[in-house]
Amino acid sequence: MLFLASISREAFDEIAWPFKLQLSTENVWDVFVLLALLRDYDEHTVCLTVPHQGMQKDQFKAAMEERNECIVHIGQPEINHICDGCMRVYEVKHSDGKISHEKCQPIVSDGITLGHACCGVFRCTQPLQNNCDRFCAEHCGLHNTCAITGCDHPIRCNDVKTCDNRDHQQMEQLHYAKATSAFALSERLLCYRVAYPDDALGTEAPDVTTADLPDASVSLGPAVVEENIEWYTVKDGQVSYRFEKNPGSVGVLEEGDEGLGDIALTSSEPCNAKSDASNRKFRAQFGRQRTHNEQTAVRTLTLNGAEAVSNVLDFIKTIFSVQGAHKPEHFIYDTACDAKQQVDARGDKWWADVKMCVDLLNADGTGWWFNMSVAKQINVWLGSYHAICREMLPTKYNFFLDEMIRLHNIFTVQSLQLRALNPHPSQAEQTMELDEQAK
Template identity: 40%
Template sequence: MAERNTWIVQHGQPHAVQHECNDCVRVFLMPDGAFRKCQAIVGDGLSIGQPCCGVFRCTNPLENNRHRFCAKHNDRHDICIVNFCERPVVKTETQDANGKVKIIKKKACALPEHQKIEAKNQERSTGSFLYRQRLQHARISQPIDSFSNKQRVPEQDVQEDFEIYTVDSNNVELQVEKNPSSVGVVNDTEEEWCPSKSATGNCSGKTLVHPCGVIFARATMFGAEAVSNFLVMVKNAFSVPGAQKPEHIFYDTNCDARQQAEKDPWFNGIGMCVNAWHFWNKHAITHQYCQLNCNPAQYPELMDDFGGWFFNTSVAEQTNAWLGGYHSMCREMLPDKYDFFLDEMIRLRNIEVIKRLHRKGRCPQTY
């Protein structure tokens, strides 16, 4: 599996790298009488990932999916689980009937409030906590039709809710916050929830999709879906053999990504717009840079002959609705199996998408 995963990284998805069709490539006539090609790609994030190291932005794999830290940071298992607490955990020795000594380690230090947090955390395996978690997992299921845009739960519910423990007057309370899903941020920053139970490592997914629905690439983001990581992903994805840089990249936070991309010559000549729906509903008209540089209406090649949009710029979100259905299957997989499974599902889906494009007369081919 590891060899196959490496091959995908180095060569890309076999049916997507050199794919083109009438839905994702447009040839248009310029005012000077010359014909130009316009190929677009759409990016979006998804709150789906495998267990990873609890140290922020650590990409080392876990030796076991029940571990909280990788081998490099294994000593962190002996440190209190509460954020920003560096005290050692409580250890007790017990002796069985045969005289064998066994050391039992707790996850919290000796501070009373931290012991209460651990006790409250253990309640998750009993009572309503367990039932609520099982209900959430049951709702996260694969759509019956792999091309369906419908979900049984909102996309943000693909990832478990955040559980935050707060101490107030020696009482520990558990607060549950809805996961805000995966959104692009300017910089990778650690969350400052204190005092609270230290979260297991967080990672999310990112996809690049042709407007026709063929998935071009997938990547895992550790820590946060920063726009700088998105730009690195785009460069790596379009640097595999046979790939051609797109003329346009659609991304919901391109107003931040474009400002960083202007410093990189690789992105010269590439249009970077916010997709039409996000630009109209999510971006403030007072954001001057966004309005002047990321409005898709600035590019006539993105418009069809009837004044509508030629490309489906919401295709990545529609695709992630399908991909998120596998969350309950792969949420406990270690990296090799996780990457292999998702890459194989994407490969099989791309085959079906291309068959559908043939039936619709969209002329899919490889260049």
């Protein structure tokens, strides 16, 4: 900066300098990505090659995708980590009087919802082409279909997301009216785990009248991300809007938040899809959907390895089946009872020698050998990147989080060394000779 300040802008103009003199966000991201890629390629003694054509934002995409795939198939560099803090070697006395030594190196898993925007079709894994899209290229045609779930009528014009049904139109108006009213603040508080004084926000949402609603003939804004679970009801000619905190989202409900989010207006046209009970819930997708959660697997000191229970079981089995990884003796998870039942029902032999528990106590029951809360602690740290990565597309999103975890693991290993806990990569022959190690 001092160098730039010492040279007049006219000097750069005279030589037709092609670069800007100010550091932009794009410059910072390019440097971050390039440095991470160069480090990775240098470690593997491979030359990084990128295309010379195309847009700057796409120059490193292929290299990032390759790195992401590498992490999926071989894991983080610390996948074979072992130290005196995360592994215990203990004596076992047998009935014949002999003594052997066995090890215990548990893994703790927990999920946190950061989530990148994804295709609105359930379980579709195709990436969005643009952050403003609600659907991927394969399902792009759904942008022209009414956003109310179950309605397959076409939208009435390009600036709206509902069909000619009056109730559907009012549902869309309610959805966007909340973004321009005071109660939008209450919903955002739920999303970002911000605790405000009790008198800073009332527990009742403000009323929204017809005058508050935007004109249906104008654009209702971009495709925002659906952060909470919302639905609409039509009863006796009235359309009502409700929402509740998504249990998979970042943050928890603060006391008093449960009453937020109830607004209604009169409907002049009963919904054609209304049930005989004259009260039916409608769901809609006016904004982008997000992936459900990031699952972390942590050695019980503080190392990251990377929430239907079945998905978590597959996740753990996958990351500890890669070359060099060591299957944990204990799997610690909040819903380990459900996990155990699913494993027994599947008959998966991979889990036969893995014990499952919620808390792992000392043999005398006086305390913990291991830190059972380490996954939640790591997720607090990981959640601090929520605002940074929430608008990233999948390639950069995964690349960024993988790189931050890698750097975090490096700092953790340095801390373990200072504490004389002997961190080192585990070798196959070492784990097979525990008796010799213990002696």
